Amino acid sequence: MGRVAQIRIKDGMPTVAEARKRLAVEIEHARRRGVRVLKLIHGYGSSGVGGRLRAALRRSLAQANGRHGVGRVVFGENWSIFDEVTRSLLDDYPELRRDPDLDRLNAGLTIVEVR
Secondary structure: OOOEEEEOOOOOOOOHHHHHHHHHHHHHHHHHHOOOEEEEEOOOOOOOOOOHHHHHHHHHHHHHOOOOOEEEEEEHHHOOOOOHHHHHHHHHOHHHHHOOOOOOOOOOEEEEEEO
16 A cells, blocks of 8 residues: 555545545554555536535544644645645655646645544
8 A cells, every 4th residue: 555545535426524524544553554645636626616615624623633634635626736734744755746736726626634
């Protein structure tokens, strides 16, 4: 298993509660397997202004930052070499430089460091 893994949280159209539970389980599994970075695919939402799932998961991650196995977090629209947190993650995990979404400003994903 590599240090980076991708999780498609949006698959199966979970409720916010189901997605939050799955996120917590996935973070714990990643930590146990030695995965250091998760790329969460949560989608943007069909409303055109961002969906409930995206907003709820990001709130959960912001609240957990530094606790519950969550380190640095970068929202997809900031996943750019021009973002300071992104650059620090790229320095620590050079394999992330190959991520096809880097510099694509994709609001349907979030990058999460696992601790």
